[in-house]
Amino acid sequence: MLQELETNTELKNALLNSSNVVILTGAGISAESGVPTFRDKEGLWKKYRPEELANADAFMQNPQLVWEWYQWRRRLIHDVKPNPGHYALAEMEKLYPNFTLVTQNVDGLHREAGSSNVVELHGNIRRNKCFDCGKFVEVPDLDLQETPKCESCGGLIRPDVVWFGEMLPADAINLAFNVSRACDLFISVGTSALVHPAASLPVMAMQGGAYVLEVNPNATAITPSVDHTFYAPSGEILPDIVKFVKENRNQ
Numbered sequence: 585m586l587q588e589l590e591t592n593t594e595l596k597n598a599l600l601n602s603s604n605v606v607i608l609t610g611a612g613i614s615a616e617s618g619v620p621t622f623r624d625k626e627g628l629w630k631k632y633r634p635e636e637l638a639n640a641d642a643f644m645q646n647p648q649l650v651w652e653w654y655q656w657r658r659r660l661i662h663d664v665k666p667n668p669g670h671y672a673l674a675e676m677e678k679l680y681p682n683f684t685l686v687t688q689n690v691d692g693l694h695r696e697a698g699s700s701n702v703v704e705l706h707g708n709i710r711r712n713k714c715f716d717c718g719k720f721v722e723v724p725d726l727d728l729q730e731t732p733k734c735e736s737c738g739g740l741i742r743p744d745v746v747w748f749g750e751m752l753p754a755d756a757i758n759l760a761f762n763v764s765r766a767c768d769l770f771i772s773v774g775t776s777a778l779v780h781p782a783a784s785l786p787v788m789a790m791q792g793g794a795y796v797l798e799v800n801p802n803a804t805a806i807t808p809s810v811d812h813t814f815y816a817p818s819g820e821i822l823p824d825i826v827k828f829v830k831e832n833r834n835q
Contacts, residue, residue, distance in 0.1 A: 588814075589828045595812050598795035599829055602768035604682040606760075607673055608785050612774020612800060613818045614689045617667045620660060629653055639748045643715070647740050651731040654743045658709060659726050666697035669773065669818030672826045674698035679829050684763045688775060688782050690745050703756050705782055711744035720744065757781060764788040772798045773818050777806040786810065 589596060611619075629637075632653070636642060643650045674697045677683045685702045687694055690709040694702050712721045712732075716739025723732055723741060732741040746752055760782070764770060770789035777783045786796050786806050798806060798813040799821045807813050814821045 588812075589825070592812065594795065595797065596832075598769045598797070598811075599825065600833055602795070603680060604763070604767040605676070605680045605684070605769045605771070606763050606767040606785070606789065606794075607676075607683075607685045607771050607773060608764075608775060608782065609673070609685065609687045609689060609694070609773045609818075610775025610779075610782075611689065613667070613669045614691050614693060615774070616669060616817050616819050617664050617691075617693060619664055619689075619691050619693070629656060635748055638745070640715075640750065643740070643742060643747075647731045647742075648729075650742075652729055654709065655726060655729065661691050661709070662726060664691070664693070666693045667819045669822045670694055670697035670699075672818075672822035673773075675826050676822070676829070677701060679826070679833065682763075682767075684759075684767075686760045686763075686782070686785065688779065703760050705746070705752050705756050705760060707743070707745035707753070709743055709745055712741050713744045714739045715742045716740070752781065760785055761788060764794075765792045767792070767794045770794045770796045772796065772800070772804075772806065772810070773822070774800060775804070777804045 637650050637653050670693050673685060677699055683701055685694055685699050686705060687702060688705050690706050692708050692710045712723045713719060714721060714734035714737060717734060717737045719734060719736055721734060721741050733739065734741060764785040765788050767789055770786055772786050777786065790796050790809065796810040798810045799818050801815060801817055
């Protein structure tokens with residue numbers, strides 16, 4: 585991999601000379617830490633599919649069931665730690681004057697690894713908010729099985745994640761659009777590039793003239809269009825990229 589960095593002139597120039605960098609991460613980088621994707625057979629819970637529980641109608645019809653499912657998910661990821669890919673991105677943030685990490689993941693592992701400029705498109709499962717008034721609420725007890733209520737308005741407390749049928753937070757997606765259009769280097773990490781509107785971000789970067797690099801073990805929808813793809817897990821590739829930039833940036 586380091587040989588590719590040395591011999592691919594365009595890739596080398598993009599990594600060493602870019603000043604505006606955008607990273608997009610998906611479920612793949614979290615899977616490397618052991619976070620379940622909840623989309624395969626292991627994602628089933630009490631015979632329910634995620635689509636049946638992660639929506640406002642399900643919550644209103646049976647808030648207790650949905651709350652229990654999210655508490656189960658939180659317990660699953662409670663002891664999960666960031667992997668070398670997460671830490672490499674946190675280190676990469678220090679190497680570029682303008683750096684934005686856009687993630688589709690809700691596990692909070694990027695912030696835990698030390699990344700600060702993070703745009704969470706789908707929210708964060710570690711946070712909660714009132715279903716009625718939107719006030720953010722701390723509910724730290726992972727064993728709490730009864731759906732809590734808001735102390736301000738009495739509304740039910742829900743996870744601060746984007747459910748099926750809901751719009752992404754306007755501030756988050758608009759910021760992601762803007763930085764993707766303006767960046768010099770865009771790196772897509774561990775995402776299938778199928779879920780919109782996030783899947784449009786690398787396309788916007790291409791249209792803006794950015795060098796687009798993909799890091800994924802398998803080919804994706806954008807592989808034929810990007811400038812280069814590393815077919816490997818992020819935990820193997822990203823630390824090498826950081827090392828390469830550090831060693832060559834000032835030469």
